[in-house]
Amino acid sequence: MRRLGECNGLEYYLWLFTRLSAILMLFAGAAGIVYANIWGRTMMDAPAQYRWAFFPIYWHVQNTDVPDVFPLWSNAFWRVCCTILLFVASLHGFNGLRVVVEDYIHPAVLLLLVKGLIALLFMFVFGAGTVIIFEWF
C-alpha cells in the first residue's frame, strides 16, 4: 500500500458509510417487498409495495385494502426498522448533497455556510421523520 500525502479520515469514513448504507438499504428494500408479498396476505398495488419497501411506516399501506393494518404493520419492530432506515437514508442523502455541493461551489466561506445549512436540514428532516414515526403513526 503506497502513501502519497495525508488523507482526511472523516472523508474516508463517510465514503465507507455511503457504501455500507447502500447495502443496508438495498437489503431493507428487498426484505420489505418480500414481507409485503408473502406475509402481507393482502391486496397491495405497486406504489404501496415500493412505498413500504422504501419506508415501512403503516400509513404507507393504510390507504390500500390491507386488513388488520394495526397489529400487523404498526408495531415496535417496524418502528425501530423505520427509524434506523430514516437515519441511514437521510445521512446518505445529505452527505451526497454535500459531495455534490463541494464540486460546484468554490468560495470557501460560501461552502462552509451551505454545508452548515445542509447539516441543519439533515437534523430537521430526521427530527420531523422521527416525530412522525413515534407520535402520529
Place this chain on the structure above:
Amino acid sequence: MPFRTFRVSEDALSVLAELLHSGMREAAVGGRGAMETRGMVRLRLHRASFWETLRYQGGIGALVWILHRITGLGILLLVSVHVLAAFFMNALDDPISTAITRWYESRPVQVFVYFCVLYHALSGLRVLLEDLYPPLLRYHRELIWLQWAIFIPVFGLPAFFIARGIAVSSP
C-alpha cells in the same frame, strides 16, 4: 484547492491507469468511485461547472454518472419535501401541506420517484461492485449495459401499473 487526496487500492490504480492509457476518458469521470478505495493517491481535481459537465463528451460513462447525481438529488428533494409536508400536515393541518402531499401522491410524481429510486439503486449497486472488486472496471461498459437491461423491465412494468392505476393482487 487544486488537489484532493483519495484512498486508492493498488488494484483500482492499475486498472484505472490501464483504462486511461487505452483512451477510455470516461473511466475517469464515470468510474469516480473507483478512485476512492483503500490506499492513498493525490488526484488533480478539475473543477467543472454543471453545464460543462453536461457538455462533456464522455460517452455513456459520463451519462450514467450525471444521471446518478440527478436521480440522487431528485430523491433527496422529493422525499424530504414529502416528510416535511407529512410533519406539518399532522402538526398544523394547513392547506399547503395537504396540497403538497396530494401532489406527491399523484401518479406522475410517483412514477418519477420510482424512476429515481430504481435508477439510483441499480447504478449504486454497480458502483459498489466495482469498488469491492476493482478488476470489474475492465467490464465497465458491459456492466452499464447490464444495468440498463435490468432497469428497463423492472422500471417499465410497475411504472405502467402506477400510471394506469392498476392494483396488483397477491393472494
